[in-house]
Amino acid sequence: MALSNNLTAILNLIAFLCSVPIIASGIWLAAQPDNECIHLIRWPVVLLGLLVLVVSLTGFVGAYWYKETLLAFYLCCMAILIALLLILLVFAFVVTRPDGSYDVPGRGDREFRIQGFSPWLRSHIVNSKNWGAIRACLAETDVCSRLTSRYLSADQFFAGHISPLQVSSI
Template sequence: MGVSNNITAVLNFIALLCSIPIIASGIWLASKPDNQCIHLFRWPVVILGVLILLVSLCGFLGAYWYKETLLAFYLCCMAILIALLLILLILAFVVTKPDGSYGVPGRGYREYRLDGFSSWLKDHVVDSKSWNKIRACLAETDVCPRLTQEYVTADQFFVAHISPLQSGCCKPPTVCGYNYVNPTLWLNPVNPTADPDCFLWNNDQSQLCYNCNSCKAGLLGNLRNEWRKANIILIVTVVVLIWVYVIACSAFKNAQTEDLFRRYKQGWT
């Protein structure tokens, strides 16, 4: 029984370590300008990581001190947390699968169409009720002002690999034919009727294209890229957690069997 509990303690310590990349991924996502303005996606990964850390600590202490109640609590809670993490991963993978980006001839960056993203993201992230708050939040960030510091000439800007958020919110769509002055200042559109966003562009630095559909699409493009990167770490971590959990269940079952056999043997003698 002692050997089984030692194995369980080691496994719970590994599970505790697995919570660190989950928390780190959540903090990385939460630190991004787009996620700072969208509370729905900001903290769920961090919260799950912290809960896994606490539950793993309970399991480690239960195994170290031979507390079967703590071990049973650990196994029950960890199963729920792994299930929640799997649901979050599947949801993130499904809703970020559609890609609304398209290439623009002669440009290093891509542009984005709102229709190219999943209906779930459009309904829950950039719906009309929440967009006013998100737009105001984005206008207060340095996402667009940073472009004027990094790029001076049109040639530099046109070959730049700017983020989806910058592509959609900080400049008008290329099809409008605006003339470049600097990354956030454009004049005299050649084809102002080519896209409804052409009429929404405003050189006021607090307005720009924050009211445009291209800005909403750029925000979703940013979310897609960030969650796709985070998913790689989360998938590896959840596989390790499942492996640890299965072995911990087996070790806990063996410990109970050995304890039952020991009691039976003592009663027999």
């Protein structure tokens, strides 16, 4: 067997082994009590793990036993997965690029206005169905309780540097 096939088989075996914890974490998320924060990602994580498992197993078998049809299927699937990942990456950059923040004199943090965000994100957040889930997710976190224990006075709060998530939950 050629060196490149051995290398492909080893890398796909490693990817196959790495897909098991991805699937396990997706199943663990699905078994958790209903939580608005993880509601959207539980099944996509399992699906991603299964896709990695199938593609890496196909690549391993095709490279180890030199099955040209499996290797061709593996290469097509990898090309599709890479293209989807690039599309997701570009989408994330386009949506999150304008952050809606501006400086406020005399304050350590930045103010955020919904008008400064991308139109897609703005319409997604303003939608009453989505905002209920976002609000429930923020209510389940301990962001506000950490703020009250960290800043004892209003002057400390306004001079402190807090994250956009902490600003939005106030």
